Amino acid sequence: MPRLLHHRLDPSSRLARLMFAEYGVAVDLEDVRPWLRDAALLEINPAATVPILLDDGVPPVVGTLATIHAIDDHYTPATVDSLIPSDAAVRSEMWRLIEWVLVKLNDEVTRYILEEKIVKRDIRGAVPEPGVLRAAKANLAEHLLYFNWLFATRHWAAGPMLTLADFALAAHLSTLDYLGDVLWDSAPETRQWYARIKSRPAFRTLLNDRIVGMPAAQGYADLDF
Amino acid sequence: MPRLLHHRLDPSSRLARLMFAEYGVAVDLEDVRPWLRDAALLEINPAATVPILLDDGVPPVVGTLATIHAIDDHYTPATVDSLIPSDAAVRSEMWRLIEWVLVKLNDEVTRYILEEKIVKRDIRGAVPEPGVLRAAKANLAEHLLYFNWLFATRHWAAGPMLTLADFALAAHLSTLDYLGDVLWDSAPETRQWYARIKSRPAFRTLLNDRIVGMPAAQGYADLDF
Numbered sequence: 550m551p552r553l554l555h556h557r558l559d560p561s562s563r564l565a566r567l568m569f570a571e572y573g574v575a576v577d578l579e580d581v582r583p584w585l586r587d588a589a590l591l592e593i594n595p596a597a598t599v600p601i602l603l604d605d606g607v608p609p610v611v612g613t614l615a616t617i618h619a620i621d622d623h624y625t626p627a628t629v630d631s632l633i634p635s636d637a638a639v640r641s642e643m644w645r646l647i648e649w650v651l652v653k654l655n656d657e658v659t660r661y662i663l664e665e666k667i668v669k670r671d672i673r674g675a676v677p678e679p680g681v682l683r684a685a686k687a688n689l690a691e692h693l694l695y696f697n698w699l700f701a702t703r704h705w706a707a708g709p710m711l712t713l714a715d716f717a718l719a720a721h722l723s724t725l726d727y728l729g730d731v732l733w734d735s736a737p738e739t740r741q742w743y744a745r746i747k748s749r750p751a752f753r754t755l756l757n758d759r760i761v762g763m764p765a766a767q768g769y770a771d772l773d774f
Numbered sequence: 775m776p777r778l779l780h781h782r783l784d785p786s787s788r789l790a791r792l793m794f795a796e797y798g799v800a801v802d803l804e805d806v807r808p809w810l811r812d813a814a815l816l817e818i819n820p821a822a823t824v825p826i827l828l829d830d831g832v833p834p835v836v837g838t839l840a841t842i843h844a845i846d847d848h849y850t851p852a853t854v855d856s857l858i859p860s861d862a863a864v865r866s867e868m869w870r871l872i873e874w875v876l877v878k879l880n881d882e883v884t885r886y887i888l889e890e891k892i893v894k895r896d897i898r899g900a901v902p903e904p905g906v907l908r909a910a911k912a913n914l915a916e917h918l919l920y921f922n923w924l925f926a927t928r929h930w931a932a933g934p935m936l937t938l939a940d941f942a943l944a945a946h947l948s949t950l951d952y953l954g955d956v957l958w959d960s961a962p963e964t965r966q967w968y969a970r971i972k973s974r975p976a977f978r979t980l981l982n983d984r985i986v987g988m989p990a991a992q993g994y995a996d997l998d999f
């Protein structure tokens with residue numbers, strides 16, 4: 550069985566877990582706190598990031614891009630449609646939005662909120678810097694406006710069908726939602742889309758997540774939020 | 775003929791140009807200064823980044839991931855090996871290193887140097903902040919140590935064959951080299967690899983680049999540097 554080194558609130562780890570769940574493939578999860586830069590972790594990945602995918606007889610698969618490609622290349626059952634669509638235009642739109650989420654949304658929102666609320670607390674018991682959280686939340690509001698605009702005319706992020714872009718975005722928003730940072734009232738179109746993806750069986754694995762000492766915000770696991 | 779909206783020193787644009795050149799596909803280049811956030815650019819790409827790939831009859835292909843996938847999906851001649859290898863282990867290692875370059879190297883080095891030396895100067899004639907450049911160069915020294923370690927045991931970045939990871943890394947280093955920021959004397963293994971990739975015909979397109987008012991550093995276009 551494949552084994553995933555992950556952190557429960559790391560969005561890229563969540564993306565990998567969503568893919569496995571959607572493809573109906575069982576995976577063993579092993580919790581890692583990558584910011585501790587454990588020597589065993591650094592040996593596999595000098596960048597000290599998760600996810601890392603381990604399986605018998607193959608070298609470790611390291612990082613977000615390598616993991617999503619490996620899952621799609623090697624763990625997609627023949628009976629299931631790939632989350633990477635064959636239509637060229639939808640496919641390009643999917644990669645555009647995956648990059649938007651992995652680079653821009655992460656860079657302007659998610660990584661600051663995780664650093665302030667999870668990493669600083671875990672490393673030295675420090676409390677979040679309010680100014681940093683405020684800036685990240687203001688950036689998130691701008692991103693939600695953009696996603697509202699997208700979802701006003703599309704059923705799924707990249708077009709008419711569910712793709713990896715939906716799971717990439719849902720992975721980030723689910724982390725931010727766990728921490729209580731998504732103001733859903735201000736994002737009706739995105740909320741409708743999120744309610745739809747949240748009710749997929751694949752999402753259950755994330756909704757059961759709990760972090761010791763950091764309970765999920767109200768509504769996190771509710772399908773009607 | 776495909777048309778690429780690009781900036782000459784933008785590493786992801788350079789990666790796309792290297793792919794086209796390596797695949798022997800002619801492409802029209804159109805210079806863009808994405809930081810000016812021109813309305814026509816924002817309409818195609820609200821993230822205001824390049825590269826953007828345009829061609830007849832298909833929607834614009836926006837961003838790094840979408841562009842490299844589109845080039846590989848639609849512009850690889852049947853007679854040429856794809857830069858995305860079929861071997862699973864090399865392929866995963868390639869994606870790991872592409873992510874290293876596009877996210878980590880960019881985030882710790884390239885984007886600061888471009889912001890300080892190109893963007894600030896172009897927008898308001900400002901001079902670079904020495905402290906920022908110093909920090910970025912110290913980070914680059916760490917990255918070069920890692921690449922030296924890699925190239926001490928491999929012919930190409932991801933293993934025995936040339937892949938997209940080589941072009942991704944070469945695109946970033948060529949930008950930094952244009953600006954005179956790579957201390958090659960401290961990086962003998964990486965220099966050997968760079969000399970090898972720089973002498974490929976595909977690289978010529980980059981070596982002829984000139985930015986008005988910002989000449990290339992000495993050695994930039996020399997195959998023996």
